[in-house]
Amino acid sequence: MKKILRIAVAQLNPHVGHIKKNIQAMIDATYQARDVLQADLIVFSELAVCGYHCEDLLMRPDFIQTIQAAIQSLIVIPNIVLVIGLPVLSTDNQLTNRAQVFLNQKMMYDYTKCHLPNYGIFDEKRYFSSGDQLGIFECYGLKIGLGICEDLWTPKTFSHLKESGISFILSLNASPFDMKKSALRQAYFAEQCQLHQMSLLYVNQIGGQDDLIFDGGSFAMNHIGQIVCQLPYFEESLQVVPFHIDQKKWDSRPIMILTESTEKTLYQALVLSLRDYIKKNEFQGVLLGLSGGIDSALVLSIAVDALGEDKVETVMMPYHYTSKMSLEDAEAMAATFNVAYSILPIESTYNALIDTLAYPFKGLSKDTTEENLQARIRGILLMALANKKRYIVLSTGNKSEMATGYTTLYGDMVGGFNVLTDVSKTLVYQLVKWRNQQKAMIPQRVIDRPPSAELAAHQIDQNILPNYTILDQILTLYVEKNKSIQDIINHGYEKNIVQNIVQRIHTYEYKRRQSPIGPKISLLAFYRERRYPITTPNTVTF
Numbered sequence: 001m002k003k004i005l006r007i008a009v010a011q012l013n014p015h016v017g018h019i020k021k022n023i024q025a026m027i028d029a030t031y032q033a034r035d036v037l038q039a040d041l042i043v044f045s046e047l048a049v050c051g052y053h054c055e056d057l058l059m060r061p062d063f064i065q066t067i068q069a070a071i072q073s074l075i076v077i078p079n080i081v082l083v084i085g086l087p088v089l090s091t092d093n094q095l096t097n098r099a100q101v102f103l104n105q106k107m108m109y110d111y112t113k114c115h116l117p118n119y120g121i122f123d124e125k126r127y128f129s130s131g132d133q134l135g136i137f138e139c140y141g142l143k144i145g146l147g148i149c150e151d152l153w154t155p156k157t158f159s160h161l162k163e164s165g166i167s168f169i170l171s172l173n174a175s176p177f178d179m180k181k182s183a184l185r186q187a188y189f190a191e192q193c194q195l196h197q198m199s200l201l202y203v204n205q206i207g208g209q210d211d212l213i214f215d216g217g218s219f220a221m222n223h224i225g226q227i228v229c230q231l232p233y234f235e236e237s238l239q240v241v242p243f244h245i246d247q248k249k250w251d252s253r254p255i256m257i258l259t260e261s262t263e264k265t266l267y268q269a270l271v272l273s274l275r276d277y278i279k280k281n282e283f284q285g286v287l288l289g290l291s292g293g294i295d296s297a298l299v300l301s302i303a304v305d306a307l308g309e310d311k312v313e314t315v316m317m318p319y320h321y322t323s324k325m326s327l328e329d330a331e332a333m334a335a336t337f338n339v340a341y342s343i344l345p346i347e348s349t350y351n352a353l354i355d356t357l358a359y360p361f362k363g364l365s366k367d368t369t370e371e372n373l374q375a376r377i378r379g380i381l382l383m384a385l386a387n388k389k390r391y392i393v394l395s396t397g398n399k400s401e402m403a404t405g406y407t408t409l410y411g412d413m414v415g416g417f418n419v420l421t422d423v424s425k426t427l428v429y430q431l432v433k434w435r436n437q438q439k440a441m442i443p444q445r446v447i448d449r450p451p452s453a454e455l456a457a458h459q460i461d462q463n464i465l466p467n468y469t470i471l472d473q474i475l476t477l478y479v480e481k482n483k484s485i486q487d488i489i490n491h492g493y494e495k496n497i498v499q500n501i502v503q504r505i506h507t508y509e510y511k512r513r514q515s516p517i518g519p520k521i522s523l524l525a526f527y528r529e530r531r532y533p534i535t536t537p538n539t540v541t542f
Contacts, residue, residue: 002040002140002245003244003245003246004242004243004244004245004251005040005041005139005140005142005242005243005245006037006038006039006040006041006240006241006242006243007039007040007041007042007043007201007240007241007242007243008029008033008037008039008041008042008043008238008239008240009043009201009203009218009220009229009231009237009238009239009240009241010026010029010030010033010042010043010044010045010048010203010238011045011203011204011205011206011216011218011231011235011236011237011238011239012025012026012029012044012045012048012205012206012236013025013205013206013207013214013236013276014045014047014048014049014050014051014052014205014207015051015207015280016050016051016052016053016054016057016209017050017051017054017057017063018051018280019049019050019066019067019070020070022048022049022050022051023049023070023071023073023074026044026048026049026074026084027073027074027077029042029044029238030042030074030077030080030082031077032238033080033238033240034077034079034080037238037239037240038240039080039240040080040081040140041080041081041082041083041139042080042081042082042083043083043170043172043201043203044082044083044084044085044172044203045085045172045173045174045203045204045205046085046097046099046148046149046172046173046174046205047085047086047087047097047174048084048085048086048172048205049067049070049071049084049085049086049087050063050067050086050087051209052174052205052209052214053121053123053174053209053212054087055123055127058087058095058127058128059127061089064087064088064089064095067086067087068088068089071084071086075102075105076105078104078105079104080103081101081102081103081108081139082101082102082103083099083100083101083146083170083172084099084100084101084102085097085098085099085148085172085174086098086100087127087128088100088110088112090112090129094129095127095128095129096112096113096128096129096130096131097112097113097116097124097128097148098110098111098112098113098148099111099113099135099146099148099170099172101137101139101146108137108138108139109135109137109146111131111133111135111137111146111148112129112130112131112133113128113130113131113148113149113150113151114130114131114132114133114151114157115130115150115151115153115154115157116128116130116150117149117150117153120524120528120529121176121211121212121520121528121529122150124150134157134160134161134164135147135148135151136161136164136166140245141245142167142168142243142245142248143164143165143166143167144166144167144168144169144170145161145164145166145168145169145170145198146169146170146172147161147169147170147171147172148171148172148173149171149172149173149174149175151171152169152171152189152192152200153188155192158192158195158196158198159196161196161198162196162197162198166198167199167243167248168198168199168200168201168243168248168250169198169199169200169201170201170203171200171201171202171203172203173202173203173204173205174204174205174214175204175214175215176212176213176214176520177212177213177214177215177269177520177521178520178521178522178523179262179265179266179521179522179523180523181215182215182217182233182265185202185217186219186227186257189202189221189225190221190225190226191225193221193222193223193224193225194223194224194225197223197224198223199220199221199222199223199243199248199249199250200220200221201218201219201220201221201241202218202219202220202221203218204216204217204218206233206234206235206236206272207272207276208272208273208274208275208276208277208280208519209276210277210517211517211518211519211520211525211527211528212519212520213269213272213273213519213520213521215233215234215269216231216232216233216234216235216236216237217230217231217232217233218230218231218237219231220241220250220252222249222250222254223249226254227254227255227257228241228250228252228253228254228255229241229250229252229255230255230257233260233265233268234268234269234271234272261434262430263430263431263433263434264434266423266427266431266521267302267305267431267434267435269519269521270302270419270423270431270519270521271302271305271306272306273419273518273519274286274302274303274306274307274394274417274419274519275306275307277417278306278307278311278392278417281392283390283391283392283416284311284389284390284391285307285310285311285312285313285389285390285391285392286303286307286311286312286313286391286392286393286394286417287312287313287314287315287382287385287386287389287391287392287393287394288300288303288312288313288314288315288382288393288394288395288396288415289314289315289316289317289378289382289396289412290314290315290316290330290333290334290341291316291326291330291396292316292322292323292325292326292327292328292329292330292333292446293326293446293451293452294428294429294432294442294446294447294451295396295397295398295420295428295451296330296396297329297333297432297442297446298420298428298431298432298435298442299394299396299419299420300312300314300333300334300337300339301337301432301435301441301442302419303394303419304337304339309337309338309339312337312339312340313339313340313341313342313385313389313391314330314333314334314339314340314341314342315341315342315343315344315381315382315385316330316331316341316342316343316344317343317344317345317346317377317378317381318343318345318346319345319346319347319350319374320347321374321455321456325445325449327343329443329445329446332443333441333442333443333446336441336442337441344381346374346377346378346381349377350373350374350377353373353377354370354373371408371453371455371456372408372411372455374411374455375408375411375412375453375455376408376410376411378411378412378414379408379410379411379412379413379414382414382415383414386416392415392416392417393414393415393416394415394416394417394418394419395412395413395414395415395417395418395515395516396412396418396420397412397413397418397420397421397515398420398421398423398424398425398427398428399420399421399422399423399424399425399475399522399525399526400424400425400426400465400468400471400472400475401425402421402511402512402515402526403475403479403501403504403505403508403512403526404465404471404501404504404505404508405504405507405508405511406453406464406465407511407515409511409514412453413511413514413515413516415516416516416517417516417517417518418515418516418517418518419518419519420518421515421516421517421518421519421525421526421527422518422519422520422521422522422525422526423521424468424472424475424476425451425468425471425472426468426469426472427472429447432446432447433447450462451468466497466501470493470497471501473493474488474493474497474498474501475501475505477491478501478502478505479505479524479526479530480522480523480524485498485499485502506532506536506537509532509533509534509536510534512526512527513534
């Protein structure tokens with residue numbers, strides 16, 4: 001009689017909508033688990049067959065039919081129990097988020113997700129109908145609890161499963177990354193496992209999907225909240241976790257979980273996001289404007305680490321206000337990272353456009369229009385080069401700039417992906433310093449110099465915006481924590497500064513709606529999570 005149940009955790013990187021590719025990856029993992037790792041059971045993540053989140057692909061009947069047909073090639077694999085996450089159309093024509101259990105082509109159990117999240121980045125009630133039954137199936141003499149992501153974030157689920165006398169819980173997840181998610185996740189489940197004296201196997205996916213990042217970090221936790229197995233973050237992995245059938249506990253000892261630095265974790269997340277966006281969308285490479293400033297330096301570093309130096313090209317586009325330091329540092333970084341580098345001066349193009357606009361501009365004084373014209377010329381050149389080479393342009397604006405509108409529409413905002421869209425300016429500095437600690441690649445004076453758009457003489461960011469440390473603290477309070485202006489002032493910030501920042505946030509909503517997509521890393525990012533109307537007063541009285 002079997003004493004140990006060997007459970008394979010398949011932490012894979014699904015490609016949303018690419019059913020054939022996902023199924024093949026699941027088939028490969030199943031054979032590896034059965035034949036090499038000697039696993040008795042393999043468990044995949046939530047909606048592993050189609051990837052998360054498919055959005056309105058789920059509304060297409062032909063898409064769901066393709067999924068149902070495709071899993072037939074997976075469930076025929078004999079002599080191993082398969083726990084599969086997929087969408088299923090119910091008999092009453094309602095789409096459901098399921099976990100199905102198969103052995104030797106026969107379905108052992110069919111569970112429908114009961115708790116559908118509908119907050120933040122989640123919109124599951126748009127697509128799915130919920131179930132109303134606890135997930136429990138029997139396997140090798142064990143009663144195993146089954147939940148899908150949000151089900152287990154509902155404490156009552158633990159209570160009800162405990163009352164049912166299960167041996168442990170399998171949790172299938174597609175849990176998106178943010179800076180605090182991993183610690184929150186482990187703390188919550190440790191509390192629930194300890195409270196209910198239950199063991200848990202938490203299975204998560206990895207990968208980048210549009211603006212979302214999935215960090216993996218699947219784990220097995222014992223009944224007193226200790227982790228006995230931890231899969232890596234930001235990597236695909238297939239590992240076996242043994243469960244002692246008679247003793248009803250993991251056949252493994254608690255392990256020490258090493259905490260990585262915030263900067264390393266975020267850098268890995270951004271690298272994974274960019275790599276998957278480029279590869280899954282089959283772009284040939286990336287192109288970016290290398291200004292000699294810290295933002296483009298960080299984007300360059302992430303791009304090379306994600307794709308390799310041969311897939312990255314850079315362009316410096318100087319004008320009168322481009323400093324000698326910027327030219328030197330851009331060239332030095334291109335050489336250090338060993339990427340293609342070219343210089344395209346924009347003076348003649350700028351002069352030609354000013355000549356064309358001379359009559360309609362007659363009698364009007366110079367203002368930011370002329371500054372923005374420089375940025376827009378650069379945007380045109382980048383897009384032309386990208387079109388010709390079948391590359392994608394990486395824009396380089398950070399979250400602090402995007403929040404306050406300190407960007408040029410159709411200028412430095414041009415691009416198909418912005419890896420820094422949810423990265424504040426202060427965090428940009430932290431990430432660059434961390435990257436240089438691994439290997440010095442970015443000149444120190446790029447870090448030390450005052451940031452400037454270099455669109456006018458003697459221009460620096462802090463002549464227009466508050467100090468970035470103060471700005472980013474106020475943005476966190478207003479955008480991520482929904483604090484009122486008065487609440488923020490009560491935190492010790494100057495009234496005029498707070499009102500000005502909040503007004504800019506609301507004024508430039510229209511710009512952000514036209515900005516490139518980029519990865520979410522904060523507790524609340526612009527794009528999916530923060531949906532404000534464009535046409536409103538500059539509401540600085542909240």
